[in-house]
Amino acid sequence: MNQLLHNMNPQQKEAILTTEGPLLVMAGAGSGKTRVLTHRIAYLMSEKQVSPYNILAITFTNKAAREMKERVEKLIGERGKDVWISTFHSMCVRILRRDIDLIGYDLNFGILDDADQLSVIKTVMEDLNLDPKRQSPKYFLSQISNAKNELKSPRDLSKEFENEDVIRVYERYQQILFKNNRVDFDDLLVLTVHLFEKHPEVLTFYQNKFQYIHIDEYQDTNNAQYQIVSLLAQKFRNICVVGDSDQSIYSWRGANIENILSFEHDYPDAKVVLLEQNYRSKQMILNAANDVIQNNSGRLDKRLWSDRGEGNQIEYYRALDGDVEATYIADKISYMRRDSYDYHDFAILYRTNSQSRAIEQAFLRQNIPYRLIGGQSYFKRKEIKDLMAYLRLICNPDDDLSFKRIVNEPKRGIGAASIEKLTQFANEAELSLMASIDEVDNGIARATLNKFIDFKQMIYMLRSQIEAYSIAEFIDLVLRQTGYLEMLENENTIEADSRIDNLGEFQSMATQFEEVDLNEILAEEESEERADELSTMTKLVILLNDLMLQTDTETEEEANESKVTLMTIHAAKGLEFPVVFICGFEDGIFPLHSALEQGGDELEEERRLAYVAITRAEDILFITNAQSRYQYGRRSANRESMFIHEISDKYLNKTGIETRSKRPSFTLQEALDNRSPKKTIQTITLTTDSSWKSGDKVLHDSFGEGVVVGVKGEIVSIAFSSPHGIKKLMGSHPALKKRG
Numbered sequence: 018m019n020q021l022l023h024n025m026n027p028q029q030k031e032a033i034l035t036t037e038g039p040l041l042v043m044a045g046a047g048s049g050k051t052r053v054l055t056h057r058i059a060y061l062m063s064e065k066q067v068s069p070y071n072i073l074a075i076t077f078t079n080k081a082a083r084e085m086k087e088r089v090e091k092l093i094g095e096r097g098k099d100v101w102i103s104t105f106h107s108m109c110v111r112i113l114r115r116d117i118d119l120i121g122y123d124l125n126f127g128i129l130d131d132a133d134q135l136s137v138i139k140t141v142m143e144d145l146n147l148d149p150k151r152q153s154p155k156y157f158l159s160q161i162s163n164a165k166n167e168l169k170s171p172r173d174l175s176k177e178f179e180n181e182d183v184i185r186v187y188e189r190y191q192q193i194l195f196k197n198n199r200v201d202f203d204d205l206l207v208l209t210v211h212l213f214e215k216h217p218e219v220l221t222f223y224q225n226k227f228q229y230i231h232i233d234e235y236q237d238t239n240n241a242q243y244q245i246v247s248l249l250a251q252k253f254r255n256i257c258v259v260g261d262s263d264q265s266i267y268s269w270r271g272a273n274i275e276n277i278l279s280f281e282h283d284y285p286d287a288k289v290v291l292l293e294q295n296y297r298s299k300q301m302i303l304n305a306a307n308d309v310i311q312n313n314s315g316r317l318d319k320r321l322w323s324d325r326g327e328g329n330q331i332e333y334y335r336a337l338d339g340d341v342e343a344t345y346i347a348d349k350i351s352y353m354r355r356d357s358y359d360y361h362d363f364a365i366l367y368r369t370n371s372q373s374r375a376i377e378q379a380f381l382r383q384n385i386p387y388r389l390i391g392g393q394s395y396f397k398r399k400e401i402k403d404l405m406a407y408l409r410l411i412c413n414p415d416d417d418l419s420f421k422r423i424v425n426e427p428k429r430g431i432g433a434a435s436i437e438k439l440t441q442f443a444n445e446a447e448l449s450l451m452a453s454i455d456e457v458d459n460g461i462a463r464a465t466l467n468k469f470i471d472f473k474q475m476i477y478m479l480r481s482q483i484e485a486y487s488i489a490e491f492i493d494l495v496l497r498q499t500g501y502l503e504m505l506e507n508e509n510t511i512e513a514d515s516r517i518d519n520l521g522e523f524q525s526m527a528t529q530f531e532e533v534d535l536n537e538i539l540a541e542e543e544s545e546e547r548a549d550e551l552s553t554m555t556k557l558v559i560l561l562n563d564l565m566l567q568t569d570t571e572t573e574e575e576a577n578e579s580k581v582t583l584m585t586i587h588a589a590k591g592l593e594f595p596v597v598f599i600c601g602f603e604d605g606i607f608p609l610h611s612a613l614e615q616g617g618d619e620l621e622e623e624r625r626l627a628y629v630a631i632t633r634a635e636d637i638l639f640i641t642n643a644q645s646r647y648q649y650g651r652r653s654a655n656r657e658s659m660f661i662h663e664i665s666d667k668y669l670n671k672t673g674i675e676t677r678s679k680r681p682s683f684t685l686q687e688a689l690d691n692r693s694p695k696k697t698i699q700t701i702t703l704t705t706d707s708s709w710k711s712g713d714k715v716l717h718d719s720f721g722e723g724v725v726v727g728v729k730g731e732i733v734s735i736a737f738s739s740p741h742g743i744k745k746l747m748g749s750h751p752a753l754k755k756r757g
Contacts, residue, residue: 021033021056021059021060021063021064021092022056025053025056026294028290028291028292028293028294029049029052029053029056029292031290032053032057032257032290032292033053033056033057033060034060035257035288035290036057036060036061036065036229036255037255038254038255038284038286038287038288039250039254039255039256039257039280039283039284039286039287039288040256040257040258040287040288040289040290041258041277041280041281041287041288041289041290042257042258042259042260042290042292043260043261043262043277043289043290043291043292043317043319044259044260044261044292045261045263045291045292045293045295045319045321046261046263046264046295046297046298046306046321046628046629046632047295047296047297047298047321047593047632048292048293048294048295048296048321049292049296050233050259050292051081051084051085051088051233052088053259053292054074054085054231054233054257054259055085055088055089055092056092057231057257058072058074058089058093058097058100058231059089059092059093059097061229062093062096062097062100063093067228067229069096069097069098069099069100070099070226071226071227071228071229072100072101072227072228072229072231073100073101073108073226073227073229073230073231073249074100074101074102074103074231074232074233075102075103075104075105075108075230075231075232075233075246076102076103076104076233076234077104077105077233077234077237078104079104079107081233081234081591082102082103082104082107085102085233086098086100086102089102101227105205105206105242105245106202106205106206109205109206109208109209109245110128110205112209112212112219112223113126113200113205113208113209113212116212116216116219117208117212119212119215119216119219120208120211120212120215120216121195122195122198122200122208123198125198126198126199126200127197127198127199127200128199128200128201128202128205129194129199129200129201129202133199134158134201135154135155135158137190137193137194138154138157138158138186138190139154140193141157141186141189141190141193142154142157142186144189145182145185145186145189147182147186149428149507150503150504150507151507152182152507152509153504153507153508153509153510153513155508155509155510155512155513156507156508156509156510157182157183157186157187157190159509159510160180160183160187161183161186161187161190161203162203162271163271164187165203165204165206165207165241166203166206166239166240166241166271167239167240167241167271168207168210168240168241168244171184171187171188171191174187203241206239206241206242206245207241209245210241210244210245210248213245213248214248220248220249221252223249224248224249224250224251224252224253225252227249228253228255229253229255229257230246230249230250230255230256230257231256231257231258231259232246232256232257232258232259232260233259233260234259234260235258235259235260235276235277235280236260236261236262236264236265236272236274236276236277237260237265237267237272238272238273238276238277239270239271239272239273240271240273240276243273243276246258247283254284256284258277258280260277262274262277262278262315262316262317263310263313263316263319263625263628264590264625264628264629265277265622265625266586266587266590266622266625266626266629267587268618268622269511274315278315278316278317289317291317291319293319293320293321293322294321294322294323294324295321295322295323295325295632296323296325297323297325297593297632297635298321298323298325298328298632298634298635298636299323299325299326299327299328299329299635299636300322300323300325300326300327300328301327301328301329301330301331301668302328302331302631302632302634302638303321303322303323303632304665304668305331305631305638305664305665305668305669306321306628306631306632307320307321308663308664308665308668309624309627309628309631309660309663309664310624310625310627310628312624312663313621313624313625314621315618315621321632328636328637329637329670330667330668330669330670331638331639331640331664331668331669331670332637332638332639332640332670332672333639333640333641333661333669333670333671333672333673334639334640334641334642334671334672334673335641335642335643335644335657335671335672335673335674336641336642336643336644336673336674336731337643337644337645337673337674337730337731338643338644338645338646338647338652338730339375339601339643339645339646339647340375340378340379340529340732341643341730341731341732341747342375342600342601342641342642342643342646343375343376343378343379343600344379344732344745344746344747345641345673345731345747346365346376346379346598346600346639346641347376347379347380347382347383347385348383348746348747348750349598349639350363350385350581351383351385351719351752352750352751352752353596353637355718358595358596359579360385360386360387360578360579360580360581361579361580361581361582362594362595362596363581363582363594363595363596363597363598364581364582364583364584364589364592364594364596364597364598364633365387365581365582365583365584365597365598365600366584366585366586366589366597366598366599366600366630366633367583367584367585367586367599367600367601367607368585368586368601368606368607368609368626369515369518369585369606370391370395370398370515370518370519370585371395371515371518371519371521371522372522372600372601372606373389373394373395373583374395374396374522374523374526375646376583376600377394377395377396377583380581382744382745383744385581386578386579386580386581387580387581387582387583388580388581388582388583389583389584390582390583390584390588390589391584391585391587391588395519395522396564398516398519399516400501400505400516400519400520401519401520401523402422403422403423403426403501404492404495404496404501404520404523405419405561405564406418406419406422406423407419407423407495407499407501408492408495408557408561409561410423410451410476411476411479411480411483411495412480412554412557412558412561414449414451414452414473414476414477414480415449415451415452416449417440417443417449417450420449420450420451421436421440421450423499424436424450424469424472426501427499427500427501427503427504429468429471429472430464430465430468431465431468431469431472432465435461435462435465435469438457438459438460438461439453439454439457439461439469441459442456442457442458442459443457451473451476454466454469454470454472454473455470455473475498475499478498479494479495479498479499482494483552483553483554483557484552484553484554486553487528487531487553488527488528488530488531488553488556488557488560489524489525489527489528489531489650489651490650491553491557492520492523492524492527492650493524493650496520502517502520505517505520521648521649521650522647522648522649524649524650525646525647525648525649525650525651526647527560527650528647528650528651528652529647530556530560530563531548531556531560533729534563535548535551535556535559535560536548537727537734538559538563582594586599586626586629586630587626589629589630589633590629592633593633593634593635594633594634594635595634595635595636595637596634596635596636596637596638596639597630597633597634597637597638597639598639598640598641599627599630599631599638599639599640599641600641600642601641601642601643602640602641602642602657602658602660602661603642603643603646603655603656603657603658604655604656604657604658604659605653605655605656606642606655606658607623607626607627607658607660608620608623608624608627608658608659608660609623613659624660627658627660640661640669642655642657642658642661643655644674674731709725709728709733709748709755710725710728711725711726711727711728712724712725713725713755713756714755714756715735715753715754715755715756716753716754716756717735717737717744717746717752717753717754718752718753719752720735720737720744721737722737722756723735723736723737723744724736726743728748731747731748731749732745732746732747732748733745733746733747733748733753735753
């Protein structure tokens with residue numbers, strides 16, 4: 018027993034020793050909740066002589082379940098293997114494998130994966146003559162999943178849901194699954210509840226078996242999971258739930274924060290233990306997190322504290338624009354890496370995946386290795402590769418690789434067999450696929466050939482219009498004329514919305530490229546041409562080639578190297594890093610526009626996301642944002658996030674444009690509003706802290722001697738000797754010094 022309680026704080030000990038009756042362990046970020054759970058299970062077995070067969074522990078990921086099982090086995094030995102430690106879905110599979118025949122299924126039922134589900138939905142839609150362009154298959158899947166999480170059948174849904182198509186698809190979908198003895202992941206939860214309710218003897222068996230129940234991350238449970246837990250705990254009521262209402266960030270996938278907030282109402286005799294001592298972060302970081310989250314009303318009050326020391330103030334940097342923000346982050350990492358930090362010590366967190374683009378480009382410029390978690394590299398995402406393929410094909414209709422990628426994307430009824438026949442003819446005739454469309458004679462059905470012809474005409478129509486638009490405007494035309502944007506809009510899912518955001522970010526990058534970066538590229542190539550003298554198609558070709566230079570793939574050898582981690586805040590939950598950057602801390606980005614407009618629960622969830630982001634940092638935290646950035650192809654001015662105003666100034670070290678000793682006599686937005694059509698952002702000059710100008714001689718700690726060749730806001734372009742070449746650096750970078 019002494020070993021199990023060794024190094025536990027008083028609250029952790031209380032949670033471990035409270036074995037009888039309902040227990041709510043409200044565990045703040047970094048408070049050692051997994052350690053408490055595993056030691057509590059070990060205590061039940063070693064000190065209370067509870068059989069491992071009578072203990073249940075549920076968590077949300079297979080990784081967490083494996084980790085918990087390994088810890089229990091390390092504490093208690095081989096007997097730990099007999100404890101049911103699993104995810105909700107794994108537990109339900111075990112239960113259904115034993116008794117699902119009682120509710121009409123065969124014991125050898127199969128589980129559908131995502132692709133199978135989509136295939137069934139498409140079949141149902143064909144049977145019901147529903148147009149996938151009006152309502153996408155993914156939309157129906159999302160609605161059905163939501164209904165199942167609420168334990169609602171098609172009949173239940175018909176009483177409150179106005180969209181009759183959803184009800185019809187749901188009903189037919191379930192009929193097909195039942196006929197084929199198949200279930201989806203949501204069914205595993207729903208059918209377990211049905212089994213318990215329709216066959217009390219089965220429920221009684223599991224109630225007697227699971228006399229001590231532990232639920233991890235209880236704030237993430239949905240209504241179906243809540244019902245399963247409630248039914249299992251009815252008899253012995255020895256239920257221990259562990260979670261944190263301040264880290265409930267998954268409402269969009271069915272999680273109900275009320276499950277944890279109403280625990281004391283469900284169990285009036287429940288004991289509540291608050292784990293407020295944080296073992297991860299410095300106190301200054303926790304102070305900021307406490308300041309933000311206390312503004313939420315839907316929570317149980319607690320205040321995190323740490324004995325790891327006060328730590329430094331949070332570095333809050335407000336940049337001129339998004340690229341300056343990204344360069345600042347890259348510069349800080351390059352500088353701090355010389356001070357005992359390695360690349361794997363850094364994490365960059367953002368609200369949406371589309372924000373990674375500017376960071377990736379800044380890292381590529383400075384040769385900072387990175388990996389993306391919870392998402393592909395921006396330039397490797399399907400929607401970006403599809404768009405680039407369209408643009409390449411428009412610029413070069415003989416590009417067969419691009420042709421094959423997007424000829425049936427979005428779906429145009431052109432199958433793989435028809436593409437193969439066209440390819441075979443093209444190879445024999447030594448023509449490109451596009452050129453072969455007017456010549457092919459090897460048996461492609463007339464209806465399919467007409468679809469090829471329509472595709473070719475669309476590409477050439479777009480090609481003929483390119484010079485009437487800027488690059489960003491032309492990209493918008495392509496997305497609309499090809500039906501690609503409409504396809505994503507019709508899906509009406511969170512994933513589709515994210516893809517639309519990514520395409521909007523591409524337009525922003527194109528606008529900036531045309532207005533700012535292109536002239537620099539031409540100068541570097543020693544070209545006599547200027548950007549305003551080039552055709553849009555030429556600009557587009559330069560842009561696509563420039564991007565290809567930034568999309569190197571990671572080799573197997575590089576996969577083991579130390580790299581900076583880039584991820585969304587959702588993906589960062591449960592992780593920790595010595596140094597964390599939270600970027601894009603602006604109203605409209607974080608919190609999202611929709612949350613600002615709706616307020617209430619949606620805004621409170623955004624605030625919980627901020628709390629999660631802040632508490633990922635162990636030693637040093639940076640919060641950054643920009644006064645303006647490109648969004649959806651145009652430059653927009655953004656206010657700093659409302660959340661930054663919720664953090665006391667005494668915890669922040671403010672730097673950037675808001676803290677300059679010399680300020681311009683106009684605002685950035687005024688400059689943008691008053692500029693002529695020919696002007697670009699380059700015409701706006703701001704006094705930098707170090708007052709750099711072209712021709713200044715510099716000395717850099719790593720790159721050596723150089724000469725300033727350009728100044729843009731806070732960014733100084735410096736020509737260093739080979740092999741470094743031209744580098745873009747923050748003028749205030751501590752590694753940079755002006756020489757007399």
